Amino acid sequence: MGNCCSHSSSSNGDDHPNAKNHLGRTEFSAGLSKIRLIQNDNSTSGGGCSSQFGGSSSLFGPSSGNNHTSGNNTSTTFWGSDNSHTSGVRDGEEFSQGEILNAPNSRVFTFAELRAATKNFRADSVIGEGGFGRVYKGFIRGEGLTIAIKKWNPGSLQGVAEWQSEVNFLGRLSHPNLVKLLGFGRENSELFLVYEFMHRGTLDNHLFGRGANVRPLSWDTRLKVMIDAARGLNFLHSMEMKIVHRDFKPSNILLDETFTAKLSDFGLAKCFSSLDQTHVTTRVVGTGGYAAPEYVATGRLKVKSDVYAFGIVVMEVLTGKRMQDIRRLLKQKSLSDWVKSNIVNRGKIGMSMDAKLEGLYPTNLALEVAQLGLKCIQTEVNVRPSMKEVVERLEQIEADNQNPAGNSYKRRRVNNAISKMVVN
Structure with missing residues (x-):
């Protein structure tokens, strides 16, 4: 909302x-990724x-x-x-x-x-x-x-x-x-x-906004925001009556003064009695580009539909590009194939990561986050991890990120410089 x-x-x-x-x-086509989808609802399950x-x-x-x-x-x-x-x-x-x-x-x-x-x-x-x-x-x-x-x-x-x-x-x-x-x-x-009131505004504004009030997010902050958002979704999915958010995206992730991320906008949320339950509806709601393919194609909503949206947000956090901009780069490739070729690829990840990071990120951990995001956006629902598994994996990545042995900013800058040379 x-x-x-x-x-x-x-x-x-x-x-x-x-x-x-x-x-x-x-x-969705590239032009639809910012459009709210709301159609007449004739649900076949409560x-x-x-x-x-x-x-x-x-x-x-x-x-x-x-x-x-x-x-x-x-x-x-x-x-x-x-x-x-x-x-x-x-x-x-x-x-x-x-x-x-x-x-x-x-x-x-x-x-x-x-x-x-x-x-x-x-x-x-x-x-x-x-x-x-x-x-x-x-x-x-x-x-x-x-x-x-x-x-x-x-x-x-x-x-x-x-x-x-x-x-x-x-x-x-x-x-x-x-x-x-x-x-x-x-x-x-x-x-x-x-x-x-959330003093730092939306994740959307920090990733894609412009102006004096927009502060580029560091690698550590991006990792923290992804973990916070994952914990919020995991809480919704782990209750006895599971809640599917249905509109998870950067503009619905709010940041407080310490950059703690909090989920907002539950106007389209839906309840499920189990992880495997399917809700069938002719009212497909949410925002194009973040809605899971099975939901868009058939109206079949599952708890793991949120996991797909989380994977899309991961790609946006890593690249600093909106999903519709990423889709323009796909050409004839599927999104998964493009991610495999460009982000889950040690030789090319430097060209795909957000330039505002200025190379200040550990390549190995960025690859691990990208691999996790890739699992989340799989077309086959059962292949996607649960949000509990996502949280556990991100927390392990954060623990590795805090290990000084792997934190050579100098090395990261060199890797980024090499990547820019390849582009040029």
Whole structure:
């Protein structure tokens, strides 16, 4: 549903007019990789979330006359008769291994509070925009609290269903690598979601953005971000009722002051009872280029569909190129074949790695990360590793990265210089 903290260098909220014509293909064209995919949903299996998360309407009570209807005919009262689930702003307590709260711990914000926090939603308060609407930076003076506010755009293809999904998931999930949902609000036709403010913005902006505020990420920071993001996905996948994010991409990975990465945007999330369960739908959602080929071609969503998206992000982190730019280089090759030839290749990896790294990375470990990413993007679902295996492998790579014996920046610079000579 967009970014919680920072200017985004791409827009992900619009449907491609011919998106439906791309069903049945195992790969997107380059031009589709920034397009949000949303089609009519006629699911043949339930999401399975009701037993653990109470369903999409659990927070809002029984239906009444004061309803707002989304495009998929979901009609729900926002406050209902039960406000026992709501409380004050979530405190700083986090569970290092993650925790599911007994009830959503979210505060109900009034329109007046949020208007005051953003100085009437002034244009200079806008820090991003996504499929749900604009994102504003706000400050609640009496509490000394800096927040990020998503304000619904009535013209958006997203609406009440995504709004409720975000509250029901993030309102009850606590993990160091998931962004905190502090609260929500609704007044008349206005819908709001309020998050902790993430000072470093999105991974997307650091990889692909420009300007004085964009800071190139070092190898160590990129490795840390990949591990953090993997831990967040692993937490979602390791619960009794597994959660598939369905829109994992750099603009939904937020960075705090210490560059700790946190996953955001759970408006499209789906629940599964097991790793092997398949959810079949005619509503293919997410962002082109990150959606797994089996999901795009058949509408069959699995937990490991997120693993594919993670592999795509790994390639973007290593190369500093957006996926649509990488796809332009494929020519007649498949993505996997291109990765094998250009990144998982000691002789060519220097030409493929992000130039902003200036050669300051251990080639052997970059190759290992690339090999892991390659496993994640395999067409055969069962061949892909689980996120638990991904985390374990990345943590081992990080341990090797911290070994001074393998950290010769001078040697890396020489290798990079040689690679540039080959290119020229």
